[in-house]
Amino acid sequence: MDQLSEVFELVNVRGVVSGGFAVRGRWVSRGELQESLKFIAVIAGRARLRADGADGADGADGTDEAVELEPGDVAILNGRSWMELSGGSGDGPVHEIAPEEAGRLTAADWTTDDVILGGRIDLNEAGRTLLLEALPPVAHVRASPTTGANLRGSLHRLFDEVAGDRIGSTFAIRQHAQLVLLEVLRAYVEQADLPPGWLRVLTDDRLRPALTLMHSQPDKLWGLNELAQAGAMSRTSFAERFRDVAGMPPRTYLSRWRMMLAQRALRDADVTVGSLATELGYASESAFSTAFKREVGESPLRYRYRVRDQALSR
Template identity: 75%
Template sequence: MTDQLSEVFELVEVRGLVSGGFAAQGPWVSRATLRETFKFIAMVSGRARLTTDGIDAPIELRPGDVAILNNRSRLELSGGPDDGSDDGSGGPVREVEPIETGLELLEADWDSNDIVLGGRIDLNEAGRTLLGEALPPVAHVQASPSTGANLRGSLHRLFAEVTGNRIGSAFAIRQHAQLVLLEVLRTYVEQAELPPGWLRVLTDERLRPALTLMHSQPDTLWGLNELAHAAAMSRTAFAERFRAVAGMPPRAYLNRWRMMLAQRALRNGDVSVGSLASELGYASESAFSTAFKREVGESPLRYRFNARAQALSS
């Protein structure tokens, strides 16, 4: 079975990166101004309340929960009794600053501490657009008993690498952060009512056969009749369902998929624009260049130059 979600993950170059964490006993609060487009907060142990712009009430985070913040400007986490000032014994609310090294978290008491890991999700420009469309301002993924076992396990393995200081830990942390991100999105798909967009269409079983055709043979200008037949649906029913699930008609989706393939080829290879146009089913180089500039905002050659310059500077 074609795994289209994995295909898209590779094309948008998604990476989960851990930036820090802390362990605290309440009452405590941690505040930050956000500069990342996508920030994630993982509740390894304990509980916390998350507040950010764009939500009406604090979100309760429990052990194993993860929240992804989508283009938010500020973040506040608080723990301990929700009495607004102290823990009932006169203690003040303590300001907590995340730390970058995991060694200081090694001695954290899982029974009494609230343990938090934070990080960011890095994607290329196409990926930022796709994920931004797929997620609400805050995507709260709950590690429920029925769906969260894998997520909790992934978080515990990530925490072990962050605190272990073992040889190769930097590489291992990146790999475990990737797996955490994958489990977060898997669990989110199971728990949430997804808005129309790429994440919802990639997980729609009825449309999967049609998507397989478009993904595997992007050089073919697939018509509604062929796609509807592959999905075992009438032409009208298929067109209506595809638009409702993907947020766009099949032809627009195919064009976006072609442009994502084109961007990867231009970033990573030396293929000529003419050859790329032919590989993706365009009648001419000029037709491809026009479509690319309309979708991406710059010509293929300019995109290649800028992408490689950015890679060298990062």
């Protein structure tokens, strides 16, 4: 499994479709946002997106510049508090559309309508490090010539399931939403100048051999010499590149990777804290618990009880 897929499995990244509409003429949809990560996909037509933090926007007074979304484009809103989406043309009245309005897709005409899908990106606490810190306030992912075919194809298949209301559609929508999210992130990695962090280091070819070692044997305290040799780099060049790309030294990355593995084990398995400490290369249960609390903010057992209680209450 490649490192990006491996991390996605660990943090339970999921795309969830929550609404959509097809509309002709002038229209607007606006409202406050509750989700940490929301996505807007333009299936057909065009739309203009405004949100706090987009292109210097600082208010909802209509004076800031909009993000122009073309067919096949997707926008991800990261920690925004409000958004306004608008589109259409003509002299008729402006249709007001509820932000999560659904059920208006079966009669969509792709030749004349603006067709929009909206949803959220769910992720566990560990996933916030991966995506919330890697994405800008508004990430505009374009259906570029190199990625456009896959992204548009995934969006169209997702739309067909949402609009078709066929048997098994709930399951199919979940699967297609996952593939759409993957294609969106693939396109974003190609198009954007990523900041230092998880998403950038996971897609760096020169550092991949070193990441493979740390991911496959997290119990080993890897030294700079071994990691540098794996990537056919000098110790100094490797250390500098890793810090520039990951935003942290290799040892810090290894510690955070261990903590992500620990969170999954505490959440999904019945492993004891002592055996987990041994599996992850800590000299004692106490050393592991101290490292876990420093990274996660609570003890391993408290974390286990809290996340399992949350899962039961859903």
